[in-house]
Amino acid sequence: IDTFTNEFRKGYITVNGFSMPVGYRDFAEKIENFEVKDDDIWICSFPKTGTTWTQEMIWNIVNNLDFEGAKVQLVERFPFLEFSALFDYRVLKAAHPEKEFSQSVSNSVEFVKDKPSPRFIKCHLPFCLLPRQIRTGEKKPKIIYVARNPKDTCISYYHHCQLLEGYRGNFDDFCRLFLGNKLNYTPYWDHILDFWKQKAHLNILFLKYEHMKADLPAVIKKSAAFLDKTLSEDQVKTLAEHLNFANMKVNPAVNYEHAIARSKKSFNIEGSFIRSGEIGQWKERMSDSMIQEFNRLTEEKFSDYNLIF
Ligand code: A3P
Secondary structure: OHHHHHHHOOOEEEEOOEEEEOOHHHHHHHHHOOOOOOOOEEEEEOOOOOHHHHHHHHHHHHOOOOOOHHHOOHHHHOOEOOHHHHOOHHHHHHHOOOOOOOHHHHOHHHHHHOOOOOOEEEEOOOHHHOOHHHHOOOOOOEEEEEEOOHHHHHHHHHHHHHHHOOOOOOHHHHHHHHHOOOOOOOOHHHHHHHHHHOOOOOOEEEEEHHHHHHOHHHHHHHHHHHOOOOOOHHHHHHHHHHOOHHHHHHOOOOOOHHHHHHHHHHHOOOOOOOOOOOOOOHHHHOOHHHHHHHHHHHHHHHHHHOOOO
16 A cells, blocks of 8 residues: 555645645645635535535525526635645646636635635635634634535545546445545544644534434525525425436536546546535445454544534
């Protein structure tokens, strides 16, 4: 695994105990000093926990189910703060000279900064790397944090890394990278816990992927209440329909089909961003010893905090 790990992790760095892409260095200061606004709406999460799903839900609640406006690409409506830190833009541009990339790709921090209020901001940053004004409580934007059970998150991350980052190892080795905190934004457990511990200090709504799967209308109502919005029963039903897996999968504004098409070509692989949307795939995919290790860590990290998946 070491040779492979070193190859796959070329360019990863560790910042405050979290694995980050090397490009983060170029944006660290800008993010630290990012001017937060009290009316910003942030979605924070560990990757593959239902971020895109939550973004589409929150954007539509705030914009009164403006499904016409929601045809604009999600990355433009609800940009990803540190996206440009994930890759080297110059390399991307050289590989696709014919394509015009938006500033949301070339300089995502600047792009987010200049968005009109209320700004919708996605990030996967751990709490300790959020802009200073949020950490210190100087600004109190609304933050929605979405979490998902670790084993399903790992499976989803595995497919993501195959599709978008060129991972070519097997699933067992990928689980070891996940457990060994050798993937972007790991450690998973501390990522969740650090936000969970801030619940009393931040203006934060904590959501779970599993709850969205079980009762999306309830989560829509809870989120609307958090955002000071009132939706009729009909609106809740319409939004839940818009957000269901089958509709999201074919919605070109949210399914990243253009980026996936480029990636499929580069990595010669099939797949889609909105992939299976299931809970419990780990039962078929993970070995018993891997399940035990995930369960042991989850128990060790979460049991004192009543965080149950
Ligand atoms: P799977 O790979 O398990 O299918 P993120 O947006 O944080 O990257 O999360 C992606 C995960 O959310 C993927 O999980 C994706 O399929 C799932 N997802 C996206 N939209 C969904 C929906 N409407 N219903 C259920 N799962 C959804």
